Amino acid sequence: MPPTQEDCLESFSTALESGSREATFTCGGSIPIVIEPKRTQSGDLTPRTDAKVHGQKIVTKPVTVRWGLDGQGRVLSLPGRSTQDSAALQDLVQACQPATFGRGGENVLDETYRRAGAMSTDAFSTGFCPYETGIIDVVTQLLLPPVIDEAWHNPGDGPEAGGEVVDEQTRRIDEAIAMKVDTDFVLRQGYRAIHTSQLPSLLADLGISAADEDELGDLVEKFDPLRTGSFASNVACELVKERMDAAAAEQACGQTLQLEVTERKRTFRGLRAELYKLNVYSSPSGMFKPHVDTPRSESQVGSLVVCLPAPFAGGALAVRHQDQEVVHRWEADSSERQPAIQWAAFYSDCEHEVLQVTAGHRITLTYNLFLSPGTGLLAGKPLNLISSRLPLVSRFQQALANPAFAPQGMYIAFALTHSYPHAHPSAFALMPKMLKGVDMALYEAVYATGLTCSLEEVNEMDLLMRADVLKDLDRSFDTASRPQGRETGNLDASHEVNSSLTKMEVLSDREGEPDEWEIDLGTSSSEEEDECYGSVRDERYWDLKERKQIRRRVTWIGSGRSKDLSSIFLALGNEAELKMKYSSVALVVKIPGWDRRCLADRTACREATDTEETARDDHMP
Ligand SMILES: O=C(O)CCC(=O)C(=O)O
Ligand SMILES: [Fe+2]
Known part of the structure; x- marks a missing residue:
């Protein structure tokens, strides 16, 4: 029936x-800080972020925050390493104003709801840049993935189309992958994976015509966005299938790469980050109860919070959407060997909350994220x-x-x-x-x-x-x-x-409507x-x-x-x-x-x- x-x-x-x-509604990450970044002979930092672009292992330099009136300018470098740094941190905390928030259309100061200090962008500047550190690329890909349109009724798609053939194919690919899996790696990482260098021989084992270098590069980039160099077996299976489709298309029309066709249909969306505030949540009672961020314009998509490397405890950021919750925990003490900048982004209509800070000062930079025309350069x-x-x-x-x-x-x-x-x-x-x-x-x-x-x-x-x-x-x-x-x-x-x-x-x-609202x-x-x-x-x-x-x-x-x-x-x-x-x-x-x-x-x-x-x-x- x-x-x-x-x-x-x-x-x-x-x-x-x-x-x-x-669906992803929030994402986060951590960027290690190199305390002594390389310098040129003239003393400039270069390359500024020491970004190993291909490895996507971006590290960054210590963060500076500058504030103060003309003639009284102050500078703080984080992570702090001296008593002067600690004094500067205290001074920055002092220089912040009590943070307000919006309630019923008005800005209010209510420390039972939000207890924090705030500094506006006209009162400070910082050497930290979320673009330089690759954060915006990652957030764009996770919160605004590019979208592809394909023709309706694409033969070969959907559960009805050749379901059994597809299953058999998957089984065959899985078997070939299993032969290549490195047991040592499985033991170390806890999941089955193969390495990029094994891909050509995997394709050969399956009798799939080899991809040229460019295409293989594209595939690797697509399936290994974080450039870890290895592929979990299910990801490797998808990669092989993509190459299989391309090979079949090449054979059918004697032309090259189906991937190029797909490329043209991809629609990119981009994000622009605008620095909004510096906030300090201090122990023993710094916190911000559940709220959603007020949209600053029609194109506001999300918010980005960057946590600077000052020691504190507590102060987790909980982000919720429907019945799900993700908690970003950033507490860090000054003894940590590799300090880092931690960050989280989320759609700004998601409810979120900063839990109580129990020690130290939690210093954050907040950014509003707006939709912008995609560049097409973020490989996406x-x-x-x-x-x-x-x-x-x-x-x-x-x-x-x-x-x-x-x-x-x-x-x-x-x-x-x-x-x-x-x-x-x-x-x-x-x-x-x-x-x-x-x-x-x-x-x-x-x-x-x-x-x-x-x-x-x-x-x-x-x-x-x-x-x-x-x-x-x-x-x-x-x-x-x-x-x-x-x-x-x-x-x-x-x-x-x-x-x-x-x-x-x-x-x-x-409110204030005549009675007819109530009548069915x-x-x-x-x-x-x-x-x-x-x-x-x-x-x-x-x-x-x-x-x-x-x-x-x-x-x-x-x-x-x-x-x-x-x-x-x-x-x-x-x-x-x-x-x-x-x-x-x-x-x-x-x-x-x-x-x-x-x-x-x-x-x-x-x-x-x-x-x-x-x-x-x-x-x-
Ligand atoms: O500092 C945070 O983690 C979030 C702050 C926040 O929600 C806000 O400023 O609106
Ligand atoms: Fe917020």
């Missing part, structure tokens, strides 16, 4: 939940996303080919898991480029399936959205005569996705309405009525997932900012009726009807 409509919807929801668990190969391989795409395709799924058509609203900054009064111009983590994966899947969709601001409390959303979706569906595959695509905001976030409603939406307009008869409203039945009334009707016509998936955070969004930020707010957003998708789907894809229709016939035959007595 083909799956029912409920089964299909359930499968979308399951795929999203697991995608959400896997490790985490690229091939839309047609997203689990959701095959679920959508299966559902669309199933006559029992939405026979008359339907609208599905997926509640996005992240929130997005949104300025009044401009539209949400940066959608869909701003989408984060699993939300981007969902959007990509809808896009790759060729469905018409719209990104809409929704009121999380009552799931109301713009009154014209369905009309607009129908209109763009008709003009685009979809669903159909698309040969190429990019994430340009100008493509068919509507993004209609226009009006800002920051206040809890019902959908159940009242028109006489009752006349009686109740008479002359107050104005434009707003009709708009509300329409919005409620739309709510009933849309099937929700995943609504309320971030509800627990909404109070924090409205109440607490790291700064009051009246022009910006986070919005809850839904991706509303139009599922065309079965007839339209048949028109768009006769083959799928025929196949599915055949299956249905067979199923019916099976049930005949």
Whole structure:
């Protein structure tokens, strides 16, 4: 029996939940400090960061912070090595102002919520640079991976396509890898891996034509982004498969590298880091209770915190998204042999908290991270996303080919898991480029399936959205005569996705509204309405009525997932900012009726009807 409509919807929801668990919402790292960096004869530091670019083993020099008025300039070098350094650190702490935060649209000082010192960028400068140390490259790749668009119905993709052949292939590759695995390495590292130098002979063992040097270099870079020189066996297997595909393509058309084709379809997104504050959280009570960072502009994606090498204890940074938590622990004492700069980045709509500092001073630089046009130079190969391989795409395709799924058509609203900054009064111009983590994966899947969709601001409390959303979706569906595959695509905001976030409603939406907000307009008869409203039945009334009707016509998936955070969004930020707010957003998708789907894809229709016939035959007595 083909799956029912409920089964299909359930499968979308399951795929999203697991995608959400896997999606990165925070990342972090550590950069060792070389206390005595190399100098030229004239005394300059060179190379400044001693970056071994190919090994990606970036180390850095001690960090300087300069502050003070004209004629009273001070400088602190960290890690501190002398009593003067300790005195300078105390002076820096003294020079900070008590840190405020945003509550209900105002900057407040409340040391029961945030106890820290702060210094603004106009009062200090630092020799630390997150670009120089490679942090921005890593954060970009992890939080804004490049995205690839591929044609719809890519043969060979999806669970149905040659599943057994693929499994057999994987088994064969795994066996060949197992023969190469170095047992000593397994014992040391605790997982099976092979070394880069073994790749050519591994390919030869499998009878796959050798890659030329450039291609092999590309593959190594793509599958070993941190240039560790070794590949866990599952990663090696993916690498081999990629070369296998390229070899097959070369053979089929007598041309070179399929990789080059893929290269052209990759869409890069970039990040720009803007230094925001220097903060000091000091023992015994420095802390910052749970909050989300106030978006500074529509293009703010995340926040970066860099922890300078001063000794302290406690002060872990806990970052949360939905029901997951990652804790960045940076406590360090001055006796550590290799001091380091530790850092963490996270999407700024994720709730986070600085736990109590129990000893010393925790000194941090905070940066706001904004979306910027990608350069294409950040090789960007490790985490690229091939839309047609997203689990959701095959679920959508299966559902669309199933006559029992939405026979008359339907609208599905997926509640996005992240929130997005949104300025009044401009539209949400940066959608869909701003989408984060699993939300981007969902959007990509809808896009790759060729469905018409719209990104809409929704009121999380009552799931109301713009009154014209369905009309607009129908209109763009008709003009685009979809669903159909698309040969190429990019994430340009100008493509068919509507993004209609226009009006800002920051206040809890019902405050001060007339009574009709409370009445379920959908159940009242028109006489009752006349009686109740008479002359107050104005434009707003009709708009509300329409919005409620739309709510009933849309099937929700995943609504309320971030509800627990909404109070924090409205109440607490790291700064009051009246022009910006986070919005809850839904991706509303139009599922065309079965007839339209048949028109768009006769083959799928025929196949599915055949299956249905067979199923019916099976049930005949
Ligand atoms: O210092 C940290 O780890 C985070 C600080 C923070 O959340 C903020 O300044 O908004
Ligand atoms: Fe924060």
